[in-house]
Amino acid sequence: MLVQHILRRYEDRMSKSAEPTEVTGIERLRNRLRLLYHGHSPGALRFQTAVLLVDIAILAFFIATPLLRDAPGFILIDYAVALLLIADLAARGLAATDPLRWLRQPTVIVDLVILATLLAPAWLANFGFLRILRLWTLSKSGFLWRPLRKYGFGDYQEQVQAVVNLLTFLFVVTGFVYTVFARTGSGIEGYVDALYFTVATVTTTGFGDITLPGTLGKLTSIVAMIVGISLFVRLAQAIFRPHKVLFPCPQCGLQRHEPDAVHCKACGHLLNIPDEGD
Template identity: 70%
Template sequence: MPDTQDPEAPDAAQRGTIDRLRSKLRTLYHGQSAKALRFQTIILVLDLAIIAFFIATPLLRNSETFLWIDYSIAALLALDLLARGLAASHPARWLRQLPVIIDIFILVTLLAPTWLFNLGFLRILRLWTLTRTSLVWRPLEKRGLGEYRETIQAVINLLVFIFVVTGFVYTAFAHRESGIAGYVDALYFTVTTMTTTGFGDIILPGTFGKLTAIVVMIIGISLFVRLAQLIFRPAKVTFPCPQCGLKRHDPDAVHCKACGHLLNIPDEGEG
């Protein structure tokens, strides 16, 4: 009896399985159901724990369990990247995004911690890439705190910059004639330089050290000014103007400042 089995059937079944997996992952990563929100909360907590490990890495690298934790985090990050890639509507386009490229670089440093140890301070950029996803902002928006998104982002940008610079200073200048004998010294130098306090007890040697301090001061002051503007500026609400699209308005605004269109901003107590 001739074999009438369709040779393309196994491939079709495999594609169907992959499509179902992608659909499930998309629901978990981007859905609004109770199950999806629990999953997103777990991912967020794990990410925050990983970031805490990255911050503490200079203090833990000599411990016996450091490599075990490092490779375990690499496995978790690899699984997360694979899952997010499958959940993306356009994986190739997703793969070219800067936060994804940074996460892949972080994964490489985790897989080769000995060879790339001097670049390990860049792992804290994971905190910045995390804020490029909805995992951080969705819980805030559900609690009516979405208006603080810019302020929180400014705080995170400042923290990321502080720890990146601290890691760089510790890696490049520790144990030289700079007074930096440990990670806390590097953190102390970074904060005093950013705030232009300049006690002078720690000075980076050479021209490269001076240029590093100049860059830290310029960028640090800019980040501080940006954060201060967001904290002390008059309170605004997010309500896109139907005519011109301006999003930020005074809470009691009746007309749009940009185009004069009549607004209907709901009170905080309104559902």
């Protein structure tokens, strides 16, 4: 009798623990955001495309910031962009399975630095050129690639990534040169002069009509040339390398194969690469 009573209490306890817990409002919100940010449904793709368009508009504002800094209403636009970035970061944080791990990602750290320059434009004006790094963080997210895959441009991800890396570097160096060296009589009196110098240096054209003064100027030119050449070589490789499809081998994990490959060239495992028309 005592044993039956103990067993009955154990079964009751187990049945109560097996009852589904009520989903809270915050959990429903997080689930909804996960579907929107990481889903592949038509509604999720429309949301991701809308976010991508907003990000492109923000990037255009970042590029034009040196030219618009003294315009009336600039500070209002600056704070409006900051609010959009706060909303995006908060939503992505809620959508993350592990928010603390997400917060330690390099792309998130870069976005937080960009947000700081937006919230304190007067104090951090000299670091405003770092805002263009938003282009790099965007290229690391799915918002850029999912719409491209939807419209048949998924095979060009490597080429687009190489272009993004080069453009990001060009605009970061341009912003740094404009912030540090622009002054009357220096040869760099405007943003276009800084961009002209950067392109001439990165391409190793070296017209010599604009040179950066001092040791810092020489070091900046050296870094621009070395990194710029490396990025140009990377872009050329991505463009002229024979086309391959992204299909991880189940056996060895080799990522790229010829479109008509039947076996993995690394381990010989039988592949089943989907046809482009599938």
